[in-house]
Amino acid sequence: MANLTRGSGFVLLGFAGGPGVQATLFLLFLALYAVAVVGNMGMVVLIGADAGLHTPMYALLRSLSLLDACYSSTIAPRALRDCVHPDRAVPFAACATQFFFLSLFGTTEAFLLAAMAYDRFQAICSPLRYSASMSPQLCARLVSGSWLCGGLNAATQTAMTFSLPFCGSRELNAFFCDVTPLLPLACSDTMVNQLVLLGxxxxxxxxxxxxVLASYASILRAVLRIRTRQGRRKAFSTCASHLVAVGLFFGSVFFMYAQPGAATSMERSKVVSVFYTVVIPALNPLIYGLRNRDVQRALHRTGRKLFGLLALARAA
Structure with a gap:
């Protein structure tokens, strides 16, 4: 068979269905993408603009929000195009680039969520030493370390996957370039790649x-020592949003990448991949913002400032 790797690229099959199904998918992707970008960039701007949110917890949340905006932008624009355009061919270089950034953002998010759990551990278990233990320098190292680990994993996965010879079928049973649908198209032994992926x-x-588990086990022990119900409720409320985000992200990612035979049910995997690449980035601003009193207060303060500036501009 002829090697089609670099000459022809791939064809993304996406989701099956006629024009009605594709129109519905287009509207769904568009709505989720709009919420993800507006919500996450809104969190980035709000945390940067409000001095009351200049704490380690919100510095990490700001990094997560920026990451989620980038994450969804890696997937959604191409998915939107493919819902309305009959030509779903993607060049080899474009596929490799999308795969790299998908791996980069996904891995970085896992490390950032772990860093946020460590931050909550320090805040609840060692409140008197919190400002010293979670210094701005440490926060910067946690964020930069998360990106570094993400970059190393992305470079490794991309180099190993796209050095394979692909021949025969160019049809990629997915709506974006990912490792699990790519490996079956290779015309050489992929056992090493699968072991590296799993490992x-x-x-x-x-x-x-x-x-995350170790941090919250310590948090739970500390919270149970609090004598008042109000104190326990306040401590749990600071962790609830993060626990929801952790459960959604790690549950879907574990299903996709951390189990043997993850690529055997591609139709089911496509549904799960929509969840962790588009739905979760759209949900995170709502999870962290709607039930967070600090964010709500900051939003009110920022709104009053904007209305004040508008009033001054009109008066002038």
Whole structure:
């Protein structure tokens, strides 16, 4: 068979269905993408503009919001195009680029969520030392370290996957370039790639999730020592949003990458991949914002400032 890797690229099959199904998918992707970008960039601007949110917790949340905006932008624009355009061919270089950034943002998010769990551990278990233990320098190192680990994993996965010879069918049973639908198209043995995928991604997911579990186990012990119900409720409320986000992200990612035979049910995997690449970035601003009193107060303060500026501009 002729090697079609670099000459022809791939064809994204996306989701099956006629024009009505594609129109529905287009509207769904468009709505989720709009919420993800507006919500996450709104969080970035709000946290940067409001001095009351200049704390380690919100510095990490700001990084997560920026990451989620980038994450959804890696997937949604191409998915929107493919819903209305009959030509779903994607060049080899474009596929590799999308795959790299998908791996980069996904891995970085796992490490950021672990860093946020560590921040909550310090805030609840060592409140008197919190300002010293979670210094701006440490926050910067946690964020930069998350990006570095994400970049190393993305570079490794991209180099190993796109160095394979692809021949025969160019049809990629997915709506974006990902490792699980790519491996079956290779015309050489992919056992090493599958072992690296399972080992490296499994280690990242289990390792970061282990940090989350260890942090919240310590938090739970500390909260149970609090004598008043109001104190326990306040402590739990600071962690509830993060726990929801952690459960959604790690649950869907574990299903996709950290189990043997993850690529055997591609139709089911496509539904799960929509969830963690588009739905979760859209949900995170709502999870962290709607029930967070600090964010609500900051939003009110920022709104009053904007109305004041508008009133001054009209008066002038």
């Amino acid at each position: 490296l991604c499994g280690a990242i997911i289990v390792g970061t999730f282990g940090v």
